[in-house]
Amino acid sequence: MSRGKQVVSKLVPILESGDRLTRTEFERRYRLLPEVKKAELVEGVVYIASPVRTKNHAEPHANIILWLGTYKVATPGVMLGDKATVRLDLD
Numbered sequence: 001m002s003r004g005k006q007v008v009s010k011l012v013p014i015l016e017s018g019d020r021l022t023r024t025e026f027e028r029r030y031r032l033l034p035e036v037k038k039a040e041l042v043e044g045v046v047y048i049a050s051p052v053r054t055k056n057h058a059e060p061h062a063n064i065i066l067w068l069g070t071y072k073v074a075t076p077g078v079m080l081g082d083k084a085t086v087r088l089d090l091d
Helices: 023-032 054-074
Strands: 039-042 045-048
Touching: 023 039
Parallel strands: none
Antiparallel strands: 039 045
């Protein structure tokens, strides 16, 4: 059975915005659903981002990264990262 782009399984429930999960269960499901690209767990609540549009988001984002990358290359000691996984605390 299919639900959007996520495969529904009796063994691996899908992630949906609004689900209340522990960090362990969230990470288990997230690892088993590689088609889910952007999901967050904030104080036990799952948030899944909508796909982004090229003109309104992806292109401006790329331009900002290019600008910041140019600054990074010209400025010793500056670090630049994008789309990293962040754990703020155990919850």
